[in-house]
Amino acid sequence: MVISILHNEKILLRQIARHDEKAFKALFEAYQARLYHYIIHIIKSREAAEEMVIDVFLKIWQQRESLDEIESFDAYLFRIAFNKSIDFLRRAARSPEIKDLIWQEIQLAGDLPSDAPVLIKEYEGKLNEAIGLLPPQQQLVFRLSREKNFSHSDIAKQLQLSKNTVSNHISTSLRFIRAYLAHFLSLLIVFNFFS
Numbered sequence: 001m002v003i004s005i006l007h008n009e010k011i012l013l014r015q016i017a018r019h020d021e022k023a024f025k026a027l028f029e030a031y032q033a034r035l036y037h038y039i040i041h042i043i044k045s046r047e048a049a050e051e052m053v054i055d056v057f058l059k060i061w062q063q064r065e066s067l068d069e070i071e072s073f074d075a076y077l078f079r080i081a082f083n084k085s086i087d088f089l090r091r092a093a094r095s096p097e098i099k100d101l102i103w104q105e106i107q108l109a110g111d112l113p114s115d116a117p118v119l120i121k122e123y124e125g126k127l128n129e130a131i132g133l134l135p136p137q138q139q140l141v142f143r144l145s146r147e148k149n150f151s152h153s154d155i156a157k158q159l160q161l162s163k164n165t166v167s168n169h170i171s172t173s174l175r176f177i178r179a180y181l182a183h184f185l186s187l188l189i190v191f192n193f194f195s
Contacts, residue, residue, distance in 0.1 A: 013067040016060075024064070028057050035081055042085040052088065056081050090146075130180035134173050141169040 015023035032053060039056075040049040059080055060067070070076045131139060141159065144150040145166075150158070152166045159166075 009073055010068075013070065013073060016064050017066070017068040019064065024057075024061060027060075031077060032057075035077065038078060039081050039085055042082070043088055048088060052081070052084050055084055059084075126181055127177070130177045131173075133180070134176065138169045138173050141166055142173040145170050 012023050012027055016027060035056060036049055036053050039052050040046060043049060043052070056077065060077070067073075131142060134142060137159075141155055141161075144155045144158070145152070152163050152170070155161070155166045156163045161169075
């Protein structure tokens with residue numbers, strides 16, 4: 001039975017890679033509910049989770065030519081969803097409006113664990129800790145980009161760097177911060193699944 005499902009999935013992915021919209025719709029219908037539940041456990045916002053499901057499948061459609069090369073579509077799909085969820089939470093942490101909307105949804109749904117404020121403070125502390133470990137120039141570039149919302153061009157002009165150097169600093173910083181937070185975020189997500 002599992003082999004049959006995997007075989008059918010491979011066929012479906014091959015069809016989608018060849019721009020078959022019906023196959024894509026079948027894939028969407030097969031995964032939509034599971035993906036929604038996975039995302040909502042992470043971000044706790046029903047509206048945002050619904051939009052994110054669409055975003056995940058939009059990304060899959062945009063990258064459809066490479067689908068037949070994927071060994072485990074399940075892992076691929078949920079990795080995209082995880083990354084988009086974490087990106088959403090980072091944006092929410094920087095935007096008081098988004099943060100307030102999420103908190104309202106969580107409170108209305110009654111999904112707020114009693115120690116959620118402690119977990120959020122811990123996450124913010126770990127994030128600041130990771131940023132603080134960056135080399136001084138990388139840290140400055142990262143803070144100007146993420147906290148002050150400066151464009152790469154503006155940062156390059158202000159710090160007298162090339163745009164390429166700014167891009168490299170931000171990419172390197174993000175890789176380091178993701179690696180630093182990976183363990184903490186995994187624990188946080190596991191906690192959310194069991195709360």
